[in-house]
Amino acid sequence: MEHALVSEELGRSPFGHFVFNCQAPDAGNMEILMEFGTAKQKTQWLTPLVRGDIRSCFSMTEPEYPGSNPVWMATTAVRQGNEYIINGHKWFTSAAEGSAFAIVMAVTDPKAEPHRRASQIIVPTNTPGFKHVRNIPCMGHTGTDWASHAEIRYENCRVPCENLLGEEGSGFAIAQARLGPGRIHHCMRFIGISERAFDLMCSHAARRELAPGDKLGSRQTVQNWIAESRAEINAARLMVLQAGWTIDAKGTKDAREEISLIKFYVANVMMNVIDRAIQVHGALGISDDTLLSLFYRNGRAARIYDGADEVHKTVVAKRILRRYGLELH
Numbered sequence: 280m281e282h283a284l285v286s287e288e289l290g291r292s293p294f295g296h297f298v299f300n301c302q303a304p305d306a307g308n309m310e311i312l313m314e315f316g317t318a319k320q321k322t323q324w325l326t327p328l329v330r331g332d333i334r335s336c337f338s339m340t341e342p343e344y345p346g347s348n349p350v351w352m353a354t355t356a357v358r359q360g361n362e363y364i365i366n367g368h369k370w371f372t373s374a375a376e377g378s379a380f381a382i383v384m385a386v387t388d389p390k391a392e393p394h395r396r397a398s399q400i401i402v403p404t405n406t407p408g409f410k411h412v413r414n415i416p417c418m419g420h421t422g423t424d425w426a427s428h429a430e431i432r433y434e435n436c437r438v439p440c441e442n443l444l445g446e447e448g449s450g451f452a453i454a455q456a457r458l459g460p461g462r463i464h465h466c467m468r469f470i471g472i473s474e475r476a477f478d479l480m481c482s483h484a485a486r487r488e489l490a491p492g493d494k495l496g497s498r499q500t501v502q503n504w505i506a507e508s509r510a511e512i513n514a515a516r517l518m519v520l521q522a523g524w525t526i527d528a529k530g531t532k533d534a535r536e537e538i539s540l541i542k543f544y545v546a547n548v549m550m551n552v553i554d555r556a557i558q559v560h561g562a563l564g565i566s567d568d569t570l571l572s573l574f575y576r577n578g579r580a581a582r583i584y585d586g587a588d589e590v591h592k593t594v595v596a597k598r599i600l601r602r603y604g605l606e607l608h
């Protein structure tokens with residue numbers, strides 16, 4: 280809850296979370312190192328990460344397999360003596376360029392039941408065989424460093440077995456533990472972005488004249504957008520805070536429905552508000568002279584990462600239908 284509230288304020292600026300060193304994917308990596316890391320892993324990786332001396336990335340999604348089905352992937356980590364040998368192809372490993380280490384999701388036991396097949400392993404990015412293929416151009420921007428999404432190949436990457444996070448086969452469980460609070464952070468950041476876009480929309484509507492003395496904000500269409508945006512942002516914030524409260528009071532597992540509800544709802548509220556703000560600004564809204572185009576470009580991905588809208592809607596609906604006697608798998 281505390282970080283949720285801070286996250287909204289930080290979200291108003293694209294640099295907010297970075298300035299306070301609580302940006303994705305580092306914040307999530309800090310959380311899982313804190314919860315599942317050994318004392319040695321904490322000293323070696325968590326302390327410098329929290330201090331802001333190094334950055335990190337999280338390498339789970341693969342181009343050839345659906346990220347929406349996290350138990351189906353091809354990257355393997357084979358134990359040989361005291362080492363794991365990792366081979367695989369990942370992409371959208373955000374902020375990999377310049378990171379000191381990646382937390383890699385890899386199959387350690389292909390014969391185990393699906394949710395116990397994979398493990399998470401810390402791979403320093405200077406390990407021989409860690410190949411940064413490229414930063415993937417997204418919506419016309421390739422980005423660098425922390426503002427990029429990388430394609431990575433792991434080619435016979437050897438790391439000591441002590442780099443295993445948690446126990447072998449717990450990769451899926453750790454990913455779930457990471458994503459619950461992570462979605463609260465993201466959603467509150469989305470609300471900060473929505474508030475900033477809302478401010479820009481209202482100030483432009485109050486300032487821009489369609490004819491001398493005839494303000495844009497006098498048009499009912501614009502007033503509707505302002506009122507609808509205000510209602511949607513207020514509703515979204517309360518939903519996120521309720522989900523945050525449920526995580527704190529009952530744990531991530533019991534907040535599963537609330538977490539999925541906010542993830543798709545708030546991402547769409549943010550996109551609606553940004554879209555209306557762009558429309559109010561006219562050509563200026565499309566230009567890079569305001570923050571709106573950056574928000575729009577980056578915001579679109581929010582309906583895909585950390586679970587696509589459709590996946591979260593299915594999670595919610597299945598749980599509701601279960602209460603009506605319909606069990607779906």
Ligand SMILES: Cc1cc2nc3c(=O)[nH]c(=O)nc-3n(C[C@H](O)[C@H](O)[C@H](O)COP(=O)(O)OP(=O)(O)OC[C@H]3O[C@@H](n4cnc5c(N)ncnc54)[C@H](O)[C@@H]3O)c2cc1C
Pocket residue numbers: 304337338339340341344345346347348370371372373374428580583584585586587588589590593
């Ligand atoms: C900006 C950005 C940053 C990212 N950062 C990271 C990162 O740091 N590390 C990392 O490992 N990954 C990262 N990802 C990847 C992200 O986690 C995946 O994109 C996401 O899990 C979806 O997987 P996919 O892209 O393979 O789409 P797929 O799983 O192939 O799904 C494609 C589409 O199919 C639909 N769909 C999927 N499942 C269902 C369903 N059950 N019912 C109905 N429709 C469905 C959805 O519309 C979905 O968008 C990032 C992605 C983006 C866009």
